[in-house]
Amino acid sequence: MNLTISNVSKTYPNGVRALQGISLTVPAGLYGLLGPNGAGKSTLMRILATLQEPDEGSIQLAGLDVLGQKEKVRETLGYLPQEFGVYPKAKAEDLLDYFAVLKGITQRAARREVVEALLRQTNLWDVRRQQLGGFSGGMKQRFGVAVALLGNPKLLIVDEPTAGLDPAERVRFLNLLSELGENSVVILSTHIVEDVAELCTNMAIINQGQILLEAEPLRAIERIRGKVWRSVVEKSALPALAQVHAIISTRLLGGRTVVRVYGEAAPGAGFEAVPPDLEDVYFTTMAGHYHPTSAQEGGAATS
CATH class of the missing domain: 3.40.50.300 (P-loop containing nucleotide triphosphate hydrolases)
Known part of the structure; x- marks a missing residue:
């Protein structure tokens, strides 16, 4: 499908x-x-x-x-x-039952079975009689999934x-x-x-x-293996580095800057090759440096 x-x-x-x-x-x-x-x-x-x-x-x-x-x-x-709203004074079980009716599950026994199964699946069964207004953000999200799953x-x-x-x-x-x-x-x-x-x-x-x-994320990561380099540099050195190399990302570490660079070869002394991750794929793609060549990687990338 x-x-x-x-x-x-x-x-x-x-x-x-x-x-x-x-x-x-x-x-x-x-x-x-x-x-x-x-x-x-x-x-x-x-x-x-x-x-x-x-x-x-x-x-x-x-x-x-x-x-x-x-x-x-x-x-x-x-x-x-x-973003979605809930009735804060409604209990989770009651409101899910209401949404089940709207979804067309009108037979009471079948609806009770579906509601219980979804509340258990989303790990909300133990709080089913609590008002939704007292739910944490994550609990509300899980309740939203329960609603979304009605009707398989x-x-x-x-x-x-x-x-x-x-x-x-x-x-x-x-x-x-x-x-x-x-x-x-x-x-x-x-x-x-x-x-x-x-x-x-x-x-x-x-x-x-x-x-x-x-x-496929794993294939995309593999495509840039050996092309991601890391070094710790002074923040003041970043503008000059960015003029000649494709900077993927920067992070602060102990007051200094950890920079990751994309390139076929090491950008210079002090850089080491590091295993790439999906964040590297994301930033190199957004910057236009990622060039897929296979059909599986859907060559819609920018140049």
């Missing part, structure tokens, strides 16, 4: 070109859509969730025309937006799900997402590289409404 996005574009009335001819093939499993804020991720997610119309393009999901058969798509869609969706969309979560809740949430991609297409839209690195077997990098790279 694939989700096929073909030449989807969207320009807002104020002239902002949110999407520019987006084409992606998303297989079953966890798929990461990675990009900075304002890259067009949320616009694409809303279009996939049938909440917004593109100006042009087509989308197919397991034989369904997503743009032309919205009601059919909604029957098999789960959507966790970046074939397409599950989660938009920036870990933003604002503390480290412990983030781990719980990512563990939950990792269980969901066995029988569905799960799209994880995020600007957090670690989320994609830890979860996704396929990904795309998007910026300014365009796909820069479509790849």
Whole structure:
């Protein structure tokens, strides 16, 4: 089962070109859509969730025309937006039961079984009688996943799900997402590289409404092995270094700056080769230094 996005574009009335001819093939499993804020991720997610119309393009999901058969798509869609509200005085079990009715699960016994299963799956069973207003951010996100999973969706969309979560809740949430991609297409839209690195077997990098790279994370990382170099330098040396080398990223360490550089050979004395990671792939792609050559790496990267 694939989700096929073909030449989807969207320009807002104020002239902002949110999407520019987006084409992606998303297989079953966890798929990461990675990009900075304002890259067009949320616009694409809303279009996939049938909440917004593109100006042009087509989308197919397991034989369904997503743009032309919205009601059919909604029957098999789960959507966790970046921000969503809950009734603070409602109990988790009661509100999930209410949403189950809206989803069409009208038989009481069947609904009770589904609600219990989802609350257990999202690790909320023990707090099912608590009011949602007292839930932590991570607990609310997990409740949102429970709502999104009603009806066993074939397409599950989660938009920036870990933003604002503390480290412990983030781990719980990512563990939950990792269980969901066995029988569905799960799209994880995020600007957090670690989320994609830890979860996704396929990904795309998007910026300014365009796909820069479509790849398997591990293959993309392997493509730059031997081309990432690290050194500790004085901050004052960075401008001169940036004039002649492709700087990937900089970090402070003990008052000094750790710099990672992309290049075929060592940039100079004091640099050592280091194993690359997905963050290196992300920054080299955003800077236009990553040049995929195989079909699997979807040569949409910039030059």
